Amino acid sequence: MIAYILRRLAQSVLVMLVVALVSFSLFRYVGDPVATMMGQEASVADREALRERLGLNDPVIVQFGTFIVRAAQGNFGVSYRLQQPVLELILSRLPATLELALISGGIAFVFGVALGVYTALNRRGWLSNVIMTTSLIGVSLPTFLIGVLLIWIFAVELQWLPSFGRGETVDIGPWRTGLLTASGRASLVLPAITLGLYQMTLIMRLVRAEMLEVLRTDYIKFARARGLPNRMVNFGHALKNTLVPVITITGLQLGSIIAFAIITETVFQWPGVGALFINSVQFVDVPVMAAYLMLIALIFVLINLIVDLLYYAVDPRLRVDRAGARH
């Protein structure tokens, strides 16, 4: 058990190092930060001097080494663009992204399960058909377009909800939240729906398929034969067995919601890490890009590590397989 955990941890560290190296090599093709950092009057000598000061003349492997050593100490340098410490910038933006991701994940889960169950139980109902067709449109429209459409309908035409930003926020220690103010909650609605729509459809279709599968099984038939009421059979027996894979998938999707919040954050000017990253790419703000990619990699690595360890703890067959493989 301990050997397995240690091996898994070592793999995770290796993955992080590889991500750092790959992203670092990629930055060379994004462009030259000096070009965006200096005014057009800067002379060739000025540019060269700045490049020297930023350490951009060092070989990539040296820059990478410096980055890793500093990163291990929690020092990600100073943003070229906003001139503030990168770690502080990212930490100050992280609450916005996490709140958006959790709320949209929550919406996706609740509505996904509810609609999934409904369409499974009323397979031939007209409303089910409408839901299934609409969900197809929702999946095939790009996030950007969905966001702009929602802004158009609910912010410009109806003027119910704000079109951009996070509204009023309240600081609770280092955590800046928008959930405690009315304008903060109103600002959250449209971006959360935009971000959660795809996940919701995914969950809905998964629940529906699993549910239909379960409803065909023998123990459901026996339950019905025993004369149990429909509600008990559907929710007590069928749904319970449906939810195991759904929860696993939802957990794994949370990572991608955080990672792919970039487009939603850009459309709604949501002040999260995704918007920070996009602005940094256009400015070739290497310290911020590097730190952001490391953060996203860390989130994925951690989620996968936890999932693997949980499986290991839950499923005894894994342990048997491993033991068998050693012989």
Added chain:
Amino acid sequence: MTLGFMRSGRLRRTTAALLASAALALTLVPAEAKTLRWARVGDALTLDPHSANEGPTSTLLHHIYETLVTRANDGSLEPGLATEWSIHPDDPSVWVFKLREGVKFHDGADFTAEDVVFSMERVRKESSDFKGLHSAVVGAEVVDNYTVHIKMSGPSPLYVQNLTNFFIMDKGWAEANGVETPQDFKAGEEKYTVRNTNGTGPYTLVSRDPEVRTVLALNPNHWAQPPQVTEIIYTPIKEAATRVAALLSGEVDFVQDVPVQDISRLEQTAGVKVTTGPENRSIFFAYDMGSDTLKSVSTGDNPFKKAEVREAFALALDRDAIMKVVMRGQSQPSGVAMPPFVNGWTEALHAYGDPDYDKAKGLLAEAGYPDGFSVDFHCPNDRYLNDEAICQAYVGMLGRIGVKANLVSQSRTIHFPAIQNREVDFYLLGWGVPTFDSAYVFDFLVHSQEDARGGWNGSRYNNPEVDAMIKSLATETDLEKRNATIAAIWDKVQADRVLLAVHNQLLAYAVKDGISLDVHPENQPKMTTVTFD
């Protein structure tokens, strides 16, 4: 001394003073608090006044800090913290500035000549992004509390034009907070000035959340007549559709970067007003006309060396079509690569002819390319208004004369270094002229590469005679003679077809009905000039 702008500066000052006192007498009614919610595409990068020479940064800082001279909407200079400026009668290499009296910094400290001298030292430091504008300065000295002498390395008759973004800091405050130098990235630490300010400007900083919201409040102790806007809430909104939606939904009052394709629709929307005006920026094509061979050309030599080819490229350019189709009427086609604000601009240079594809084809054949040739055409896609679409349109036009231009469309972060490193044969570039004088165009785009000059001369144009004329502009104090030299250089540049001008950019500001704000040629609108109906 016969400097025209000096006299006009004094005249305007007197008028302004008269108007101000008249207005003061009339407006004894207490001003009501008016908030202006202002959105544009990007945020200021920093609040350090000497750290980033970048448009949005300077625009925001102009509300908090002040400069010795400021730029009016017509491009002329107006008094700021300096009330008078002139070249020293006995020494043409010394500029004399008379400072405004009774001005206070936001923290209550008095503004004196010492602060100007300190700021001049700071802006010339290694880590300053503005040092290029002050490279001719030897040093500044305090003459008395309200007089400063700036010593130049030689006569610099137009130096005052470089001061419109030179922000004045308080010496005592800077020393107390250890910010005698602008942000240095090598040091890896954050400067106090990145988030804190102490200027003399009409607004004080209330709160700053980078890329989210910056709030400014009226400075009640400011020397000028109080503006109508008493509070500014500045929010960057990156996405064009969201920015426009925020205006339509009433969440912001003023959108600065209106996308070209939205202008006509916004003009027809009730409750919204769009003001357009020329920007001080010219868009042009350029090609390597100096090298013997080119990297990307199919013929093995350099067609751009031949005058016929350059003429053919000019004849193939249909500026009116680009204005109508690509820019939807929102541009000012021009035959010369400078906007009308710039000293040296004339109607004759600005004029351009119709395209003539047959003649262009004939010229290509004459030059030895009857079947045309192919060449890589480099274009930015995130810098100028519709930059990539302009290039695409020109690719089609070149196709009509048998030239196959392979469009290489890239981010500015790759495009600009490629031009500076002389890696491209044929490209699009835009050029603003902050000094409002042709010398600025010549120094960077026409002069051969030498020290600080010629940094953006991707044409590899190298004409010693022109170089000598360009150099003479820097120190020539006889303005008539100087303007004659400028005209002579432009004639040569146009005859040699060094830069193929396309158009001058227009700016569009969209505001809620009931608000008036004029377009500023450098896209630096001042909220002090906003009026409410």
